Amino acid sequence: MRFNQLINLSRMLYIENTTKDLLERVPEPDLIMDNSKSVEAFDQQGSPGGALIPIYKYCARAISKRIPKNGTLLDLGSGSGQFLIYLAHKRPDISITGIDLSDAMVERGNYNIEKNNLSHQITLKVADMTSFSQHVDKNLNLITSVFSLHHLPQLSDLNKCFLEVHLAKSHTQCSFWAFDHIRPKHPSTPDLFPIVFTPQTPLEFREDSKNSLKASWSYEEVSTQLHIFKDCKVSHRQLPILRLYQTFFVV
Ligand SMILES: C[S@@+](CC[C@H](N)C(=O)[O-])C[C@H]1O[C@@H](n2cnc3c(N)ncnc32)[C@H](O)[C@@H]1O
Structure with a gap:
């Protein structure tokens, strides 16, 4: 990490850890990512050597521990499939x-x-994560979501999505694991974040990171919605020190 990145990181840590308020949420300008430039930018950063790989590594490790051998997984908001690959x-x-x-x-x-010869293992479908429970496979073991819950326009849509997972869970006994950002507290953090962590990426990707942070759910918002799973075991965590990522697991 370069000197100016370290300075910006220290600044970001300081402002995030000393600000009491929460930034007002701004939904993603691209709720459904079908703009060719943002598809291209996200796809590129998820391919080998891209900026998303350390996150994919973390998520794959966490998911791998939670799915049985020969298990079946459903991913919500799978984008161009790079994480699934x-x-x-x-x-x-x-x-x-x-x-x-x-x-x-x-x-x-x-x-x-197809390029990765994985058609026998991965299937992608156009479907909505707020209405999918009727179509789940009876043998489903795990529902996952990586960087996609913040694309839902309103808190009521997050609620709908969790209700669908709850329904799918009651049909199949599957678990639910998700990873996403936490909305920052300080107004400068969405600008600083891409400068600190992904300075070499194309402008579209840095803009997307900024918009994602502004559109993300706070830890408390997710926590409140997770009450839908009050009959299940829920663990919900935020990354310590730099509280800009959250993950939860519902069994
Ligand atoms: C930031 S991308 C994440 C892609 C992938 N999970 C990854 O990490 O590589 C979020 C995806 O959620 C999709 N999305 C937004 N709203 C959705 C909805 N209601 N149902 C299904 N997908 C949705 C977007 O089209 C976009 O491809």
Whole structure:
């Protein structure tokens, strides 16, 4: 990390840890990612060597521990499938279905899956994460979501999504694991974040990171919605020190 990145990181840590208020939420300008520039930018950063790989590595490790051998997984908001391809390489035994509402993402994803010879293991479908429970496979073991819950326009949509997961859970006994940002507290953090962590990425990707942070749910907002799973065991965590990522697991 360069000197000016370290200075910006220290500044970000200081302002985030000393600000009491919470930034007002601004929903994503691209709720469904079908703009070709943002599809391209996200897809590129999820391919080998891209900026998303350390996050994919973390998520794949966490998911891998939570799915049985030869298990079945459903991913909500799977984008161009780059995370699922990463996961499939680590877990060749599992069957994966990804859903996304963007035709452009699914089209790019199908191209990526074929290129990686993974059509036997991963299927992508155009579908909505706020209404999918009727179509889940009876053998489903785990529902996952990586960087996609913040794309839902309103808190009521997050509620709908969790209700759908709850329904799917009651049909299949599956678990639910998700990873996403936490909305920052300080107004400068969305600008500083891409400068500190992904300074070499194209402008579209840095803009997307900024918009994602502004659109993310706070830890408390997610926590309140997780009450839907009051009959289940829920663990919900935020990254210590730099509280800009959250993860939860519902069994
Ligand atoms: C930031 S991308 C994340 C992609 C992927 N999970 C990854 O980490 O590589 C979020 C995705 O959620 C999708 N999305 C937004 N609203 C959705 C909805 N209601 N149902 C399904 N997908 C949705 C977007 O089209 C976009 O592709």
